[in-house]
Amino acid sequence: MRNFITIGCIIILATVFGCSKPDHRLDEVIYVRHKGADMPAYLHGNPEAKVFVVVLHGAGSFGLAFRDGAFTEVLEDNYVVVYWDQRGQGMSQGRYEQPDDLVGLMADDVIALAGVLRAKYGKEIQLFLMGHSWGGALGTTVLLKEGQQNLFSGWISVSGVHDFPLSAESRRRQLLSIADEQIAMGNTVEKWQELHDGVSALDSLSANDYQPTLRYAMQTMKLLYESGVIEHSLASEKLYRAIIDNNPVTWMVSNFFNQPVNVALADDYSLSDLLPGITLPALLIYSKYDVSVPPVVGRDAYERLGSAEKELLLFEHSIHHPHDTEPDRFAEEVVRFVEKFR
Amino acid sequence: MILVLIMHFFPLQAQTTSSDPLYRYSVAYFGNNLWNPGVKLGMEYTWKVKNATDHVPNLKRSLQKEWVPGASIGFYLDPGSHAGLFSNAGIGYRRTNGNDRTRYASLNPAGIYRSFLTETYAYDDQGNIERVTLPGNFYYAPAFSIGIGKFTGPDLQSGWFTHLTITTLIPYNHWIMPLINLEVGIMFGKRGGTQ
Numbered sequence: 178m179r180n181f182i183t184i185g186c187i188i189i190l191a192t193v194f195g196c197s198k199p200d201h202r203l204d205e206v207i208y209v210r211h212k213g214a215d216m217p218a219y220l221h222g223n224p225e226a227k228v229f230v231v232v233l234h235g236a237g238s239f240g241l242a243f244r245d246g247a248f249t250e251v252l253e254d255n256y257v258v259v260y261w262d263q264r265g266q267g268m269s270q271g272r273y274e275q276p277d278d279l280v281g282l283m284a285d286d287v288i289a290l291a292g293v294l295r296a297k298y299g300k301e302i303q304l305f306l307m308g309h310s311w312g313g314a315l316g317t318t319v320l321l322k323e324g325q326q327n328l329f330s331g332w333i334s335v336s337g338v339h340d341f342p343l344s345a346e347s348r349r350r351q352l353l354s355i356a357d358e359q360i361a362m363g364n365t366v367e368k369w370q371e372l373h374d375g376v377s378a379l380d381s382l383s384a385n386d387y388q389p390t391l392r393y394a395m396q397t398m399k400l401l402y403e404s405g406v407i408e409h410s411l412a413s414e415k416l417y418r419a420i421i422d423n424n425p426v427t428w429m430v431s432n433f434f435n436q437p438v439n440v441a442l443a444d445d446y447s448l449s450d451l452l453p454g455i456t457l458p459a460l461l462i463y464s465k466y467d468v469s470v471p472p473v474v475g476r477d478a479y480e481r482l483g484s485a486e487k488e489l490l491l492f493e494h495s496i497h498h499p500h501d502t503e504p505d506r507f508a509e510e511v512v513r514f515v516e517k518f519r
Numbered sequence: 520m521i522l523v524l525i526m527h528f529f530p531l532q533a534q535t536t537s538s539d540p541l542y543r544y545s546v547a548y549f550g551n552n553l554w555n556p557g558v559k560l561g562m563e564y565t566w567k568v569k570n571a572t573d574h575v576p577n578l579k580r581s582l583q584k585e586w587v588p589g590a591s592i593g594f595y596l597d598p599g600s601h602a603g604l605f606s607n608a609g610i611g612y613r614r615t616n617g618n619d620r621t622r623y624a625s626l627n628p629a630g631i632y633r634s635f636l637t638e639t640y641a642y643d644d645q646g647n648i649e650r651v652t653l654p655g656n657f658y659y660a661p662a663f664s665i666g667i668g669k670f671t672g673p674d675l676q677s678g679w680f681t682h683l684t685i686t687t688l689i690p691y692n693h694w695i696m697p698l699i700n701l702e703v704g705i706m707f708g709k710r711g712g713t714q
Contacts, residue, residue, distance in 0.1 A: 206637045207637060209639075209640055264692075431696070
């Protein structure tokens with residue numbers, strides 16, 4: 178009996194600890210060291226297609242914030258997704274002086290990441306660059322660096338900003354447009370009318386009205402959620418990433434001390450005139466109800482890009498995170514784009 | 520760790536209730552961000568002790584107040600990201616009431632921290648890529664702790680404790696980074712002979 182139990186335990190232990198990952202999975206964490214910063218890249222997915230999707234997160238975010246829904250259920254099944262913490266964000270660490278050209282240096286960090294990925298996983302891998310919100314500005318800056326576009330096979334901008342003044346100016350029009358639409362639909366008319374009247378009084382070009390505009394933007398999002406126009410839920414997986422996978426204190430303190438988006442805002446950062454210089458295939462995904470980076474910014478990018486192959490998609494039931502609010506469509510469109518150009 | 524050894528073999532002159540100085544050693548679970556697991560070993564030395572009586576209405580209770588210089592060394596693992604090795608030294612203050620329950624605070628201005636990263640590749644301006652050996656960074660790491668505990672053994676030598684420790688890494692990127700840590704551990708004491 179004792180021997181039977183012993184053998185049984187050995188079998189159980191061998192089964193549990195002998196289980197290996199499926200052959201088609203890559204799950205690794207590597208760091209890229211560049212000019213004083215050590216930046217983690219969390220690689221998860223299927224390496225068989227030799228396609229790596231590099232995700233540039235938005236302002237105040239971190240790489241693993243994207244690792245749920247469309248990314249884990251579809252994109253990781255097809256490709257390797259590289260969830261990367263930018264300099265001074267997420268779990269990035271190191272010691273360096275604050276540079277004069279922070280955005281330029283962060284773009285060089287992306288180039289370093291691309292170089293490291295090729296060196297480690299093979300020169301034959303294809304990289305697709307995806308930038309969300311501020312990540313759109315960062316990705317656009319990378320692609321405009323001389324001779325660097327050929328590092329990537331495609332560019333995916335998800336509510337990406339390439340022109341901060343345009344984004345700020347168009348916010349007011351976007352807020353009024355959404356309010357008009359909701360009033361016409363008869364949704365909580367009184368609250369939308371109150372918001373409409375408040376926004377109407379703002380001067381979109383005035384720096385003094387920047388904070389009030391943002392407050393109305395938050396109020397707009399709240400009303401859209403309350404009236405059910407946009408479904409709002411916090412996936413448990415996203416919470417897990419924020420608190421367990423990530424160190425929330427490190428993430429929030431890093432964000433407090435380092436906000437490259439503020440540098441871009443202060444500099445009125447605009448790449449509009451340079452967009453014709455981007456010629457690689459581009460997929461632009463914007464959201465109808467985005468009050469942070471309104472769809473007019475996406476239309477401007479689409480018209481200016483020099484790419485022969487470019488697409489602009491409008492997600493009708495999303496605010497600023499279409500990958501969260503319309504994950505099925507998001508995954509489908511990204512896979513379609515990557516498959517077309519890989 | 521050097522500070523711990525120095526304190527052990529070259530103790531400060533003590534004023535204790537016993538003729539011999541008291542050393543206490545501790546071992547604790549060290550939870551970085553609460554659940555990144557680690558271990559912390561510590562040593563403290565009873566430098567100044569004062570017995571007092573605390574008068575509160577209808578109750579007279581005894582108190583022991585002690586200043587305890589100490590040092591520690593510890594390690595934690597943030598799975599899939601990094602590990603940290605650290606050492607601190609400073610001075611603590613402990614009040615023990617008549618029920619042997621303690622309140623504790625310490626300030627550790629001497630501290631060093633070394634992070635250990637996963638596979639790291641360095642990229643230079645010429646596009647050269649090199650794998651980094653033992654990747655990580657050193658930081659100055661002062662720390663501050665507060666906590667409670669209870670002596671369970673005789674002569675207030677041993678017991679348990681729980682501390683909240685904030686360790687600050689400087690310079691982290693180009694600013695500072697606080698680490699919030701939870702310690703739960705036990706301590707045991709030993710009377711040492713005078714040197």
